[in-house]
Amino acid sequence: MPPRLQVKNEDCSPLGLYVLQYLEEQDISMNHLAELTGVPQPRLRGACFKGTCPTPETLRKLAKIMGKHHLELYTLAYQGRIEQVPEDVDDNLLDILIRQMLETARELNLAMPKVQPSKAKIRKALMELGFREKREEIP
Template identity: 75%
Template structure:
């Protein structure tokens, strides 16, 4: 049984809370996660706290071990730091959208593309999801 963590969830960023949940779910210690990921334990511990900025390399290493895409951990690490979101972005944030895309892909057994899709392919996918070209009339409606 892993040693009891001294980090309190209230002191953690969303990434930190996810790491604590992962440790509990896997029944491993933070030292073991640090060992498996190749992230020094002090850096891993530090990444858990509010206001910290884990490096992209730390997030990539953790993502491999945790079987997540590093962008999912990135959105957790930087959640709430995007300021001045448009007024119509109340429930629709980029972080939530990215997480939903990855979660759906995982549920469907899909892997992340090896090559970045072209703008044309992305546009077709967005149109298929219900996005549409805004007209000046649409803009006035939402203003």
């Protein structure tokens, strides 16, 4: 019988750490989680490692079982891979902001909009959240 492959914390991405925490809290195995999600166990285990790129389908299936929105898991899976963030923005601020928005929507039992809001509505909401217009500095 081959040795059991185990996922270690130090080898995990933020998503992997979250999955391991979930397994511990639910007192279930990776195999059982794979059965629940319908994701093959090797693919699920592989999604937990640093540097991997889980498919959106895997993230959606995993999120459904874990009671999360798939975008929350997406931000964990791809943490640190968002490019072209302005230099003066704290590295963690964008991830924290996205997670906070999704967590608040879930706590308030809000469903995702069926139609994408207009840019004007998004701008108004962002301004109410404390975003501000950038002022170009005059030399």
